[in-house]
Each structure stands twice: as C-alpha cells, then as structure tokens.
Amino acid sequence: MRSLSLIGKKAKLISSEIAHYSTKKKNDALKCMSGSLIKAEKFILKENITDLEIAQHEGKAKAFLDRLILDKRRIKAMAEGLLTVATLPDPIGEIESRIERPNGLCIEKKRVPLGVIGVIYEARPNVTVDASALCFKAGNAVVLRGGSGAINSNKALVKVLKEGLRKGGIPFETIQLIEDTEKRSAIELMKMRDYIDVLIPRGGASLIKTVVENSLIPVIETGVGNCHIFVDETADLEMAKKIVINAKTSRPAVCNAAETLLIAESVAPTYLPIILSELEELGVEIRGCDKVKKLFLKCKIATEKDWHTEYLDYIISVKVVKNINEAINHINKYGTKHSEAIVTQNQQNAKKFSKEIDAATVYVNASTRFTDGFEFGLGAEIGISTQKLHARGPMGLRELTSYKYIIYGNGQIR
C-alpha cells in the first residue's frame, strides 16, 4: 500500500507549513470551508444517500443509520461548527513562560502544533468536518480514516472541504482522507510513526481497543464512558431523581450518559422504587443486584458483565451499596475514567468522592451529561480523553498542541 505512506509523507511535509499560518489565514480558510459546505449541500446529500442505501441493504441498526444520516439541518450545523472554530482563540505561538537563567540563557516555552494527527472513527460523517476543523485551527495536518459505511459521505465532505481550503489559499494536503476502508489500511495507519505524531481514535470500546493494541504511534484514548451516579444516604430525593433521569435518558447513545446507578443501602427502600418506576416509564430497562430485585421485583438480575457495560441505550444497571467506600471501589473497578457523579448533601462525602474517584470528571450534585467542550467553556472538542497522559476530559484546541523550548544564548557552554 504505497498510497498510504504517500498520504503520510504529504501530511508531514505540509504540517511544517501549516504550523506557521497566521490565525487570520486559518480563520479565513475555515469560513471558506463553511461556505463550501453550504454551497455543496445537494452533492453531499446525494453521496450520503448512497451510503444510507448500502447501510439499509446491509440491515444496519437504527443507531448506525441515525449517526450516518445527513440532512439540510445537519449540514448547516456542520457549517456553523466551522464558523465557531474560527472564533476560538488560537493557542499556537503563545509563550507559556520565559525565564532567564543565571548563566544568561533565555529559555522560552512556546506552544506549537502536534504536527500530523491521525483520526480513526466510525461511520459518522460529522466527525470528518469537526476533526478537520479543530486539527487545522490548531496548526496540524490531519489524516482521516472514517468507517467504511460512510465512505461516500466522507469523500464528498473532504472534497468540499478541500474546495474551501483552495479558496483560503491553503494546500489540499492539510486534510487527507484514507479512501481504502479495509481494516488493513487502519492497521497500517497505526504503524506510520514516521509521519503521524498522534493518533486519536473516536468511537466505541472495540475501536479504541484495536487502536491501543496495534498502534506504534502515541494514542489519546477517547470516549468510552461507563459512567456512574452514586446516590448517598443524605441525597435530596428530588435532585437525585432528576439527575439520574437526565443522565440516563436525555441522550443515551452518548459517552457521558450514565450506565449504572449506585445507591446507599439506608435510602434504597424509599428512593429506589420511586426512581426506578420513573425510569421504567421512560422506557429504560432495569438490571439490578439481588437487593435491588427485592425492592423492585420487575427488574432483571444484573450479571458481572453488566457492571462492565457501556450500554449506550435505554438500559441501566443498579446496585445497592453499603456505603461510600463500596461505591468508590465499584466505580474505580468498573469505570472507564470518564465521568462519575455523586448526589449528596454531605460535604465530607462530596470531598471524599471527588478525591478518591479516578476519572477525568467528577460531579457533585450534577448530571454526568455536562462532560462536553462547550459545556466546559472550551468550545468545540475533538473527544473526551479517558487517559491520564497529555489531556484528560474534553479536548479542545489547546489539547491538540504541544510545546517547544527555544533557548537564546551568546555562546554559553556547559
């Protein structure tokens, strides 16, 4: 597959140019890309229909089709997203610190792009646009490898984005799509250490696993969220109910949705029937531990597998725990370090929970659904990192950069 290394080589080459574009040049190009998207609406929708027909023919699930489908509204949202990225502050070139050492050396720490970012994702055409915009604004070249189910949509979108780049005077190679959608092309991408600086997989647990196991390039793991809500013995019942229902049902298919409810033993008899009835009315399937089963007879029994599962669906697992320690242990054992919440009126429990839970984001009396770049005031994000290296939680523009030391001397030796 010579073509793949050619893509990498081109990206690497152009990345040293993109790194030095002015903020204005990048913003102007983003606006051109936005305009091109709107203008090419018909073409994009036509190509998207091809993907949809194939998906329907292959009997793909409703959730798959939901993520794949584009319409006027969605294209408009993508175009607006590009304009939003243009308004975000540009981190590139910022001087983080400048110190003078006793020997006269001046050490400057300067923000620079990562270089070339590889993004591997599933059949979600909006990622093609979002990822391109964010990587580019942060001064990086991007190599996209989207799911095969969206290949026609992705080809159309990248063609249109390149048209915007052209109008903005930016080389085509800034955004490249790998059109070979065989698995081997993704695997080969993961080995291209000479050309790709960082790999960001966006998708479900199995995609992330494949990337972690195969990549020779540094990876930022994103988006697997087996999120919990712990309702302690001092929690306000109304607040707990609202938070659990919001976290589970407002958008079950996203990574910051809750998957497990943990509840303190002493309040379970009064709280559980109320919360679970309401969840059930909203169409949520309940899978509980033995103690839950006794309080809510209609529920299924949760297995060990349930505690590990990110349902991304109208299903919730529920467990009665003795105390906060058991809750924390459960979460640190089964969680994916994404978003975890406690509902409590006890300050000490709030403190203990936020201290001891090992996750990117820990909530006290709020829904896990807030883990999101916009909600955090960071603007658009490329994903939610669940690892501790480099970036944690929502990754905005700044998280798509690195730094460099520049040292000015006048002949110093050591």
Next chain:
Amino acid sequence: MRSLSLIGKKAKLISSEIAHYSTKKKNDALKCMSGSLIKAEKFILKENITDLEIAQHEGKAKAFLDRLILDKRRIKAMAEGLLTVATLPDPIGEIESRIERPNGLCIEKKRVPLGVIGVIYEARPNVTVDASALCFKAGNAVVLRGGSGAINSNKALVKVLKEGLRKGGIPFETIQLIEDTEKRSAIELMKMRDYIDVLIPRGGASLIKTVVENSLIPVIETGVGNCHIFVDETADLEMAKKIVINAKTSRPAVCNAAETLLIAESVAPTYLPIILSELEELGVEIRGCDKVKKLFLKCKIATEKDWHTEYLDYIISVKVVKNINEAINHINKYGTKHSEAIVTQNQQNAKKFSKEIDAATVYVNASTRFTDGFEFGLGAEIGISTQKLHARGPMGLRELTSYKYIIYGNGQIR
C-alpha cells in the same frame, strides 16, 4: 507469572493512598530514604561489587561498567538527590483553574498524580533512586524494571529505600522492583494496562523501540538524542568552535551531546579545518561527507547510517550544507526531536531555525548540553521526552502528574 500482576495490583491499590499524602509527609519520607542510603552504604557497595564481578566476567564494555559502578561519592550524590527532591515544590493539589459557568456549575481543574508509573531502564543503579524519588514526590506509585546487569545493586537499593519509607510511615508498595530480569517480564509489564498508567523507558534507542512496539500502556519516549549543530555563514568562528567542542566532548555518552556538525558551504573552507583539527586533537573521530573530505583529508567518509547514528562516543559526523534550508531539512529528517543548535549572527536565520526545527529544544548560540532539568530550573528530571504528547524536553515533577475536573453543582441537568 502471577507475581508480576500481584506487583501491579499492589501498586494500583496503594497509588490511591499516596495520591493524598501531604507534601510534608512525602518530604519527611524522602529525608528518611536519604538517611537510609547513607547508613546502608557498605551493604549497597557489597551488592554492587557482585554485579560488577559478573559484568567483568561477561566482558562488558567500559561504558557499561562506568554506569554500573557505585562508590561512596555516588551513593552520597544519590542521597543528596533525594534531599533535593524534598525541596522541590509539590504540584499535587494545585488548582489550575476554577470557573463558574452561566448555569451555576463550578468547574475546577485540579492537578493529580498519574497513578502508577512503570520505569524500564538499563543497568544504571542511580535511576532506581532518582525515578523512585520523583515518582513518589509527584504522588505516584512506581514499578521499576531495571537491567539485569544491575539486579543485585537494584535489590539492595530498593530494600534500603523501603527502609526509609518504613521510617517515614509510607507503605512498602510505593516502590516495587521487578526482580525477574528475563526479557519476558519487561514485555509482560508493558501489557499491564489495568495496573500501570504510564510507562517511561529510559535508555538507548533499542530499549525505547522495544517498549514502543510492545507496550499497551501509554508511553513517554525519552532520551534518544541524535543532536546537531549548524554553523551558518555568519557564525562567529570562536563561538562556533567552543560550542561544537563542548557539545561533542564534554560528556559524549549523554543524550544531549552533539552527534553531527552541519556547516554552511561558504565558511566551510576557513572554519572546518580549524574546528576539526581541534576535535581530532581531543580524540574525536571525524566522519565527513565528500565536501568535508576535500577540506580535511584525514577524515573517514560518512555513510547514510552515520547521519542516523547517536554515537554516544568520541565520533562526529560532519556535513557541508548549501544553506539553512538544507540544514533544517537534514535535521528534521535525521534528528530525534531532542536538542538542536544553530550558531549564527543573523537574526533571521536564528528565527527561521527555531521556528522550523521540530525538536523539544532548539538552541541559538548555545551548546546542546544544556537540555537538562537542573539547567532549565525545573530541578531533578526523570528523562528528556522526545515525543510531542504530554511532555516535551526535560520532565520534572509536574510532568509526572495529570489533572482532573471536579464539578460542583446544585442539581444541574442538561
């Protein structure tokens, strides 16, 4: 190898405790560890002699023995190093930012430890002490896997450090050494994703390569330095000579030593003979390109392999380049993103070089030898990162940490 996962499990368990130790508790323990080292001097030296005898019997190279050998002075230096780490500011618990969102959510970004750090290194007993001290001070548990050639020294050192931990009231599992020095134990360590948060290999190119190729854990690559010095047509000859000689000969075995000299065509005829004669007098072997050979007949011809090689020895490769562009291209092609220097009196060249060179540290008119935690004012360091993810250049305490968002609400839902 059940014992290895047991080590991982213990480290993980204890890491959530270490994360919350007060700075004073950690500093007191570091002082106890320092005292224990001094007290156990004889024991450590005895065990070190065992390693040395084996190494001599196996006919190991002088450089290997140099790194392995301990004496009173070196033990004192390690003990002082522990005291120095105790004086460094503790990054843990720092609030990086705190914002209130329009919906009333308060979002706090707090510095936390990475968790469990695995360190894989060669037969250098001092790394056992340095890495333990830095990881611990930054609130992490550490799992050490040193080279087999230093196993007796490492066992002795870890035993003594644990004695210090005991005196400081810190659990033993804070510092653990993998005593199985078969390669498979290192490979198995690299797969322990459930227990180890970050892996830091310290050593030569082949060690780093093995880790990158096998690790399922996020890695910070460190320490491979194929560093260059570019002397441009405006350089001050005296300054250039001093810098080249310092960067090559002051300590050739370290990663920030220079390996290649690039020189602008127009000054090569006058500068090269002077610089190369002096290098040669200091015992440095010269390997030059064809143009160098014409100006300095005694030199060997450099091959493609030379441009890639980190000699870590009294050898230098030398190339005449047309201009700064050729120099930058050469460095970005063969460099390892460690430390790169330009000697110039031309401001524009200085700016261009520092902008376009892709490396952790770029020097203008100074020796590459300054890439070092102490020289940067960061204090002790665990290594020099040559990747762009997470940390770049010298990694001090702060680079051994991550962050966490803690969000306080009063019932917010989305």
